[in-house]
Amino acid sequence: MKLSFPSPEFDDAVAAVCHGSTTEVEMRALNELLRHDSRARDEYLLRVELHARLASEPDLFADFADVAVSRQCAAIFPQESMRRSAKTPLRNQDSGWRTPMVWSLALAACLVLTVWSVWSFWFQRPAPRTGTTSKAVAMLTRVVGARWASSAGPLRAGGALEPGWLRLESGLAEVAFYSGARVVMEGPTELRLVSPSEAVCPVGRLLAEVPPPARGFRVKTDHLEVVDVGTAFGLVAARGRTEVHVFNGEVRLHSAGAAEQSLSEGQAVAVAGGVGPRLMAARAAAFTSLFEFRQRSLASEAFRYEHWQFASAQLNEDPSLVLRLDFDSRGGTDWTLRNTAEGSRSVPEATIVGCQRVEGRWREKPALEFQSVNDRVRLAVPGEFEALTLAAWVRLSGLDREFNSLFMCDGFQPRTIHWLIRRDGVLGLTVFGADPGQFQILASPPVLTADQFGTWLHLAVVLNGPVREVVHYVNGEPVSGETLELHSPFRLGPTELGNWNAGGSLKPGPHLIRNLSGALDEFVLFRRALTDAEIRALYTTGKPQPDP
Amino acid sequence: MSPDAQDRFGDSTPAQQRFLSLFLRSEREIFRYVAALVPNVTDAEDIVQQTALALWEKFDAYDPAQPFTPWACRFALNKARQWIERRQRWQALLDHGLAEELAQRRQELQPEFEQRLRHLEACLEKLPPQQRSLVQGYYYERTDVESLAARSGRSVAATYKMLQRVRQALQLCVEHRLSPEQA
Numbered sequence: 101m102k103l104s105f106p107s108p109e110f111d112d113a114v115a116a117v118c119h120g121s122t123t124e125v126e127m128r129a130l131n132e133l134l135r136h137d138s139r140a141r142d143e144y145l146l147r148v149e150l151h152a153r154l155a156s157e158p159d160l161f162a163d164f165a166d167v168a169v170s171r172q173c174a175a176i177f178p179q180e181s182m183r184r185s186a187k188t189p190l191r192n193q194d195s196g197w198r199t200p201m202v203w204s205l206a207l208a209a210c211l212v213l214t215v216w217s218v219w220s221f222w223f224q225r226p227a228p229r230t231g232t233t234s235k236a237v238a239m240l241t242r243v244v245g246a247r248w249a250s251s252a253g254p255l256r257a258g259g260a261l262e263p264g265w266l267r268l269e270s271g272l273a274e275v276a277f278y279s280g281a282r283v284v285m286e287g288p289t290e291l292r293l294v295s296p297s298e299a300v301c302p303v304g305r306l307l308a309e310v311p312p313p314a315r316g317f318r319v320k321t322d323h324l325e326v327v328d329v330g331t332a333f334g335l336v337a338a339r340g341r342t343e344v345h346v347f348n349g350e351v352r353l354h355s356a357g358a359a360e361q362s363l364s365e366g367q368a369v370a371v372a373g374g375v376g377p378r379l380m381a382a383r384a385a386a387f388t389s390l391f392e393f394r395q396r397s398l399a400s401e402a403f404r405y406e407h408w409q410f411a412s413a414q415l416n417e418d419p420s421l422v423l424r425l426d427f428d429s430r431g432g433t434d435w436t437l438r439n440t441a442e443g444s445r446s447v448p449e450a451t452i453v454g455c456q457r458v459e460g461r462w463r464e465k466p467a468l469e470f471q472s473v474n475d476r477v478r479l480a481v482p483g484e485f486e487a488l489t490l491a492a493w494v495r496l497s498g499l500d501r502e503f504n505s506l507f508m509c510d511g512f513q514p515r516t517i518h519w520l521i522r523r524d525g526v527l528g529l530t531v532f533g534a535d536p537g538q539f540q541i542l543a544s545p546p547v548l549t550a551d552q553f554g555t556w557l558h559l560a561v562v563l564n565g566p567v568r569e570v571v572h573y574v575n576g577e578p579v580s581g582e583t584l585e586l587h588s589p590f591r592l593g594p595t596e597l598g599n600w601n602a603g604g605s606l607k608p609g610p611h612l613i614r615n616l617s618g619a620l621d622e623f624v625l626f627r628r629a630l631t632d633a634e635i636r637a638l639y640t641t642g643k644p645q646p647d648p
Numbered sequence: 649m650s651p652d653a654q655d656r657f658g659d660s661t662p663a664q665q666r667f668l669s670l671f672l673r674s675e676r677e678i679f680r681y682v683a684a685l686v687p688n689v690t691d692a693e694d695i696v697q698q699t700a701l702a703l704w705e706k707f708d709a710y711d712p713a714q715p716f717t718p719w720a721c722r723f724a725l726n727k728a729r730q731w732i733e734r735r736q737r738w739q740a741l742l743d744h745g746l747a748e749e750l751a752q753r754r755q756e757l758q759p760e761f762e763q764r765l766r767h768l769e770a771c772l773e774k775l776p777p778q779q780r781s782l783v784q785g786y787y788y789e790r791t792d793v794e795s796l797a798a799r800s801g802r803s804v805a806a807t808y809k810m811l812q813r814v815r816q817a818l819q820l821c822v823e824h825r826l827s828p829e830q831a
Binding site: 111112115116117118119120121122123124127128130131134135141142144145146147148149150151152153154155156157158159160161399400403406407410632633636 | 668669672676679680683684687688689690691692700701704705736737738740741742743744745746749750753754757761764765768769772783784787788789790793808811812815816818819822
């Protein structure tokens with residue numbers, strides 16, 4: 101093949117290079133031409149430059165970005181069936197309710213009725229599945245050239261791991277246990293995950309790092325049990341022999357027929373066959389590849405964390421940002437969270453009730469875990485809004501309740517919202533109208549599944565009053581788009597993250613328990629509708645691992 | 649434990665913040681530098697990511713008195729070379745010193761590109777709505793061509809072809825806008 105310039109073939113070849121669809125033959129012909137024809141080379145560079153600018157200058161599109169949202173959603177869900185099932189008619193109270201005679205009675209009854217009707221309405225659609233809870237004990241955080249034995253299911257970085265065997269034939273992999281312990285291993289290694297703080301390794305080579313909260317993390321081999329009370333140890337296990345090297349802190353060893361033994365920094369032992377433990381000096385050299393892999397993991401993770409922090413500082417200055425909780429910036433006390441949105445001082449500090457601080461998306465970054473029915477973050481957001489965007493990084497432990505609260509305004513106040521996840525993985529936004537008892541449910545298809553439990557998910561919802569639309573997002577992608585039939589403005593007022601305050605006059609019942617089972621690592625609230633691209637950018641800058 | 653291994657535990661330096669602000673300011677230019685060699689967007693982004701990590705690891709060696717972008721582009725060229733080495737197709741394109749030649753020539757043409765492409769935004773606004781939404785879908789929303797094709801009812805091949813035509817139209821437009829000024 102030979103290319104000439106100018107020619108339609110040249111045009112096609114340049115376009116194909118930009119699209120990444122050129123064949124090797126075309127590439128070779130283009131190489132030949134560009135090296136010998138300087139006009140062709142300059143023209144090539146100009147075309148590629150134009151292409152690269154379009155790809156790298158989002159500002160070029162700033163003017164018409166907003167228009168795209170509605171168009172795109174219509175395109176994503178063209179099937180009428182999905183639209184119909186997602187679309188919900190408005191429920192208005194009987195007009196008799198508004199006559200003055202029964203007005204006071206109506207008000208009293210209204211709350212109860214709304215609870216009931218919202219509740220029953222949600223369940224007119226797909227039959228509720230029984231709640232599922234994740235059994236995951238760890239997460240696969242990073243792999244390089246990993247080949248897994250076929251018995252293992254598909255394994256990807258960022259995926260949750262349940263108790264069971266990991267059989268790494270070759271390559272390197274890092275596992276983060278939910279206790280906080282991290283294990284990097286090199287194939288061939290067999291590791292059985294037992295609990296967030298226990299594993300069994302009959303064969304293989306691994307390096308464990310155990311921060312103080314994970315103290316007591318243990319690894320068993322055929323010959324002994326290693327309990328870490330310090331920070332880092334290496335382990336080489338074979339059928340006939342186990343070696344333990346301590347690089348930092350201290351470990352305790354239990355082996356059959358021998359007294360408990362303590363091993364400190366710089367020490368190592370070998371246990372073989374019936375022979376008792378033999379003391380030696382720890383050798384880091386035997387673990388070089390693991391140290392290097394770990395170092396790269398740390399660098400890559402810290403890089404993403406820093407990147408996110410930098411992007412966060414810019415986000416905080418967005419004038420349309422009403423509230424941003426990073427779960428790291430504390431307020432006046434340990435039990436308050438500071439709103440980091442620079443332009444929004446009217447939102448007071450949020451208050452943590454219960455909850456546990458846990459490791460977030462990155463090891464230096466805290467998150468807040470919600471577990472018991474009392475765990476919640478209370479906040480108050482004054483003002484009225486034409487549009488709202490809510491987004492959060494969430495790690496679900498399970499969907500235990502019929503409704504699992506993300507962000508729910510207290511009670512059923514007019515013009516407020518409830519953002520939640522239904523037991524069957526449906527994302528929902530209930531929007532309350534101006535009249536008591538008037539509401540609309542805007543729900544996605546069931547999009548969250550049990551295999552996503554234990555992993556960090558970016559969830560977002562855009563409530564666009566002027567355009568009359570609600571779009572749900574998972575990991576930066578729109579998953580539903582529906583027409584909003586209620587009018588703005590909207591209000592929030594007293595609100596809870598991860599739980600719901602039903603309001604005083606209601607009898608407790610199962611449908612009123614809506615606590616989240618999982619962790620939140622970041623929450624943002626904007627007073628405008630973000631575009632698809634902006635939501636995607638929130639996801640991209642915040643995702644804990646780069647795409648594999 | 650060797651002091652070397654000891655060092656590998658616990659890092660995080662304050663310099664990283666400084667690095668990031670420099671890097672993010674140059675990121676688009678680094679991307680375009682890489683794209684001159686590997687124009688495919690996702691591949692170029694991949695190389696930029698790897699460059700970022702390499703830059704970060706070597707940030708100690710950066711002399712703040714020197715401009716950051718050219719320093720970073722030297723790393724980008726290296727990373728692009730390594731990336732290309734593992735991909736036969738791209739090797740065929742960039743063989744026999746063409747990679748270096750393209751990078752070099754692009755630097756020379758830079759002022760001219762700036763002048764020509766400064767009308768790009770105005771030209772984008774003049775596109776018919778259908779074309780504009782395609783360009784936006786592909787470059788801004790980063791929707792894959794398969795979905796864009798489904799969205800518009802065209803075939804995948806026709807969608808690629810249309811993207812090519814829209815770029816051609818944009819190029820004609822920026823050149824047209826350029827000529828009266830030069831006259």
